[in-house]
Amino acid sequence: MxxxxxxxxxxxxxxxxxxxxxxxxxxxxxxxxxxxxxxxxxxxxxxxxxxxxxxxxxxxLRHEGIVNTIVCRHSGKYELEDELEIIVNYGGKILDVSVEHGVYGEVKGNLNIGNMGDIEQFMEKLGSSSVEPLCSLTDGLHMHTIETMNKESFEKIKSELLKKGYLIL
The missing domain is CATH 1.10.10.10 (Winged helix-like DNA-binding domain superfamily/Winged helix DNA-binding domain)
Structure with a gap:
């Protein structure tokens, strides 16, 4: 070959x-x-x-739905997990996370988190390593590209993240 x-x-x-x-x-x-x-x-x-x-x-990558970017802020791993669960529970798939770094510009990590098992696996990796999430570089401020099947799902995600104080408008 x-x-x-x-x-x-x-x-x-x-x-x-x-x-x-x-x-x-x-x-x-x-x-x-x-x-x-x-x-x-x-x-x-x-x-x-x-x-x-x-x-x-x-x-x-195969995008089957609507792709949007949201800006969030939280502090700590509990809030990070909560944020991911909100997105997934309301029908979202978290494609990536990015932060705007003062020296490097945009720094992006591909996540591809679409269900609770993916979140559990991600959190286990985060907990078992000495590595901090990207948002630790920017005082919790970060962006997610998320995919939803329809606009209603995206609006529910935004509403719930806003209620928790994670979403930055």
């Missing part, structure tokens, strides 16, 4: 998968290193493929 054929197969796997696929698993499948997979993904992105790296692996 040549390099282009491997990249085509990687793209096929990502297109057919409804969940993230770890680079190490792709590496084993194609008998190459994870670093080769990282390079393949970069080349696929350069051709316009919308592939993101999440903490759980690679995902080919």
């Amino acid at each position: 040549d390099n282009q054929e491997r990249r085509n197969q990687i793209l096929k796997i990502l297109n057919e998968s409804s969940e993230s696929v770890k680079g190490s698993i792709l590496g084993k499948k194609f008998n190459v290193s994870r670093q080769v997979i990282v390079q393949d993904i970069s080349l696929l992105r350069a051709t316009g493929e919308d592939i993101i790296a999440t903490p759980n692996g690679y995902i080919k």
Whole structure:
């Protein structure tokens, strides 16, 4: 199998998968290193493929609903979890989180959180590491790109986040 054929197969796997696929698993499948997979993904992105790296692996983005950005502020991991749960419980999928850094500009982390299991897994990773959430760089201020199936769902999310004092208008 040549390099282009491997990249085509990687793209096929990502297109057919409804969940993230770890680079190490792709590496084993194609008998190459994870670093080769990282390079393949970069080349696929350069051709316009919308592939993101999440903490759980690679995902080919497919937007099926309405995508909006919200600005929030909270302090602490409890409020972070509460914010994520509100978004998911009202039909949202959290695609990413970003902050505006004074030196680096926009710093973004891909999340792809769409259900309570994803939140639990994210919070476990956060709790078991010494890493702080991105919003700790900006006194809790951050943005989320979220996807909802309809405008009503988005409005409910905004309303609930506003009630909790998390949403910045």
